[in-house]
Amino acid sequence: MAIRERLSGNEAVAIAIRQINPDVMPAFPITPSTEIPQYFSSYIANGKADTVFIPVESEHSAMSAAIGASAAGARTLTATSSCGMALMWELLYVAASNRLPIAMALVNRALSGPININCDHSDVMGARDAGWLQIFAENNQEAYDNFVQAYRIAEHKDVRLPIMICQDGFITSHAVENIELIEDDKVKAFVGEYEPEDYLLKDGEPFHVGPYAVSNYYMEAKRAQAEGMKNAKQVILEVAKEFEAMTGRSYGFFEEYRLEDADYAIVIMGSAAGTAKDAVDKLRAQGIKAGLLKVRVFRPFPAEEIAKALTHVKVLACMDRTESFNNECGPLGAEVKSALFDAGCAPKVINYVYGLGGRDVTVESITSVYEELIKIDETKETGAKYRYLSVRED
Amino acid sequence: MKDLIEIRWHGRGGQGAKTAALLLADVAFGTGKYVQGFPEYGPERMGAPITAYNRISDKAIRVHSNIYNPDYVVVVDDSLLDDVDVTKGLKKEGAIVINTEKAKEEIIPKLKGYEGKVYVIDARKVSIAALGKYFPNTPMLASIVKVSGIMEEELFLKEMQHSFEHKFASKPEVIEGNMKALRMALSELA
Numbered sequence: 001m002a003i004r005e006r007l008s009g010n011e012a013v014a015i016a017i018r019q020i021n022p023d024v025m026p027a028f029p030i031t032p033s034t035e036i037p038q039y040f041s042s043y044i045a046n047g048k049a050d051t052v053f054i055p056v057e058s059e060h061s062a063m064s065a066a067i068g069a070s071a072a073g074a075r076t077l078t079a080t081s082s083c084g085m086a087l088m089w090e091l092l093y094v095a096a097s098n099r100l101p102i103a104m105a106l107v108n109r110a111l112s113g114p115i116n117i118n119c120d121h122s123d124v125m126g127a128r129d130a131g132w133l134q135i136f137a138e139n140n141q142e143a144y145d146n147f148v149q150a151y152r153i154a155e156h157k158d159v160r161l162p163i164m165i166c167q168d169g170f171i172t173s174h175a176v177e178n179i180e181l182i183e184d185d186k187v188k189a190f191v192g193e194y195e196p197e198d199y200l201l202k203d204g205e206p207f208h209v210g211p212y213a214v215s216n217y218y219m220e221a222k223r224a225q226a227e228g229m230k231n232a233k234q235v236i237l238e239v240a241k242e243f244e245a246m247t248g249r250s251y252g253f254f255e256e257y258r259l260e261d262a263d264y265a266i267v268i269m270g271s272a273a274g275t276a277k278d279a280v281d282k283l284r285a286q287g288i289k290a291g292l293l294k295v296r297v298f299r300p301f302p303a304e305e306i307a308k309a310l311t312h313v314k315v316l317a318c319m320d321r322t323e324s325f326n327n328e329c330g331p332l333g334a335e336v337k338s339a340l341f342d343a344g345c346a347p348k349v350i351n352y353v354y355g356l357g358g359r360d361v362t363v364e365s366i367t368s369v370y371e372e373l374i375k376i377d378e379t380k381e382t383g384a385k386y387r388y389l390s391v392r393e394d
Numbered sequence: 395m396k397d398l399i400e401i402r403w404h405g406r407g408g409q410g411a412k413t414a415a416l417l418l419a420d421v422a423f424g425t426g427k428y429v430q431g432f433p434e435y436g437p438e439r440m441g442a443p444i445t446a447y448n449r450i451s452d453k454a455i456r457v458h459s460n461i462y463n464p465d466y467v468v469v470v471d472d473s474l475l476d477d478v479d480v481t482k483g484l485k486k487e488g489a490i491v492i493n494t495e496k497a498k499e500e501i502i503p504k505l506k507g508y509e510g511k512v513y514v515i516d517a518r519k520v521s522i523a524a525l526g527k528y529f530p531n532t533p534m535l536a537s538i539v540k541v542s543g544i545m546e547e548e549l550f551l552k553e554m555q556h557s558f559e560h561k562f563a564s565k566p567e568v569i570e571g572n573m574k575a576l577r578m579a580l581s582e583l584a
Contacts, residue, residue: 006423032435117435139458171458175432176419178454274456358435362459 002180009140009172014039016147019187023074026054026065030084032169033107063091070100071209073199082109096131101154102162109169118358119169121321133163134299143167158231168271253302262291264373268319279366307343315373354389401448405470410531415446421553481508493517524575533579
């Protein structure tokens with residue numbers, strides 16, 4: 001029997017961590033992720049978990065300690081946001097290239113400046129090429145469910161890559177909503193024990209992590225890393241299948257919502273997807289064939305699968321909650337357009353920047369995106385392909 | 395009750411408007427509803443205007459935006475009436491509940507012609523009488539439950555007793571005062 005609860009996204013993730021009871025958690029507080037180590041350290045203090053919690057003096061140290069612990073053979077995690085993750089930058093690459101399956105609870109927040117504590121995806125999107133798996137959540141339930149699946153994916157011997165489990169700062173991290181929790185023993189059985197093949201503290205088998213690679217070896221290391229990312233696709237689907245057998249909740253690379261026969265569709269990630277579903281339903285009630293594709297897995301990017309799901313769409317909007325300053329498109333827009341190009345299918349694509357620094361996303365603002373798509377279809381005039389949603393231009 | 399009830403809270407930092415919104419989500423959850431309780435975060439500091447929100451529904455809630463056309467508004471501090479457009483977007487079929495020591499007739503002219511129902515309660519008086527201290531959020535919580543009819547009063551009191559026992563496990567001496575504040579507010583609301 002699932003446990004009916006009401007929790008904020010941060011508390012839900014802290015509970016998932018308690019249920020998994022990892023070995024080591026170095027962390028440094030930063031809004032809006034602070035509550036995750038805060039809740040979890042209280043669970044440790046109350047004897048509900050025996051994870052070694054390391055209060056470090058910066059995020060650079062948090063990721064350094066996580067790398068050390070993971071290399072030693074410990075199941076490791078940290079939590080952070082925004083400039084906290086930015087301070088980890090150098091180490092994100094070290095964790096990924098040393099194939100250390102560290103989990104990061106990333107609560108997405110804008111990067112400065114202007115300084116801002118609210119949600120957008122500029123932190124995670126900046127790290128998209130760091131070699132981490134990246135999984136997004138629409139609500140507290142998905143943030144929890146994704147965290148329960150995280151180590152099974154990251155630690156799989158064919159993957160061995162660190163993983164970011166993302167949720168939207170404040171919008172889901174601080175909103176109390178209904179959720180179904182899984183019983184502790186079931187989570188423990190699902191995640192299992194961490195049994196790495198090679199690690200620093202393995203008795204009698206000397207092992208080296210992080211050596212210098214001359215040009216004659218560096219590229220092979222990167223190629224092997226890319227292979228892990230490639231293999232992750234299959235593993236993500238297998239883990240999701242097992243998770244569904246346990247909970248009845250189904251996950252894949254992305255969710256298609258009323259997309260099958262849609263003429264007009266948007267591609268979106270995170271909490272705004274739920275708001276957009278309400279917009280889709282309203283448009284459908286008016287006889288408009290609207291649909292959406294919510295990306296759950298951004299790294300590895302499921303390009304072929306996404307292209308296949310969008311082939312029949314007439315006009316498409318890609319929604320980027322970050323600015324990539326190339327004057328052309330955001331990171332999600334770039335990936336989707338590239339996928340469609342390779343698949344040889346070409347719906348008209350508009351790319352929107354939206355929701356920066358917590359700019360509110362409403363059913364009405366998403367509806368206005370669909371209205372633009374319909375207008376493009378009717379007039380056959382695409383107009384500007386790169387636009388801002390809900391912004392003052394003067 | 396309608397399928398979906400949306401509530402907006404206006405308070406000042408430190409008065410517990412966010413906590414009240416989360417408590418309301420808690421008690422509504424206890425009666426089997428789908429709930430959302432969330433604050434609008436900015437550069438918080440004591441005394442600055444803050445906003446918090448509730449959605450309460452019989453169906454799962456997917457929308458994650460702020461609330462612009464609430465069914466109900468709760469004003470935890472009447473000094474906000476001069477600074478914040480508290481009735482903005484408020485449905486006229488709904489109501490506004492204001493914490494004030496003033497009479498309703500004095501308050502109504504400040505509500506920019508709002509046509510719906512207006513309720514006032516002196517949460518300071520209630521809180522001082524019941525708790526000996528000024529915590530306006532507990533009386534305001536009882537007031538909005540009564541005005542919105544989200545649940546029966548008896549059920550609400552039972553849920554709150556349960557909730558306080560959990561929240562104040564380390565200082566049970568404050569539970570009775572808080573329960574008294576709730577009961578007083580339910581009867582004093584005008």
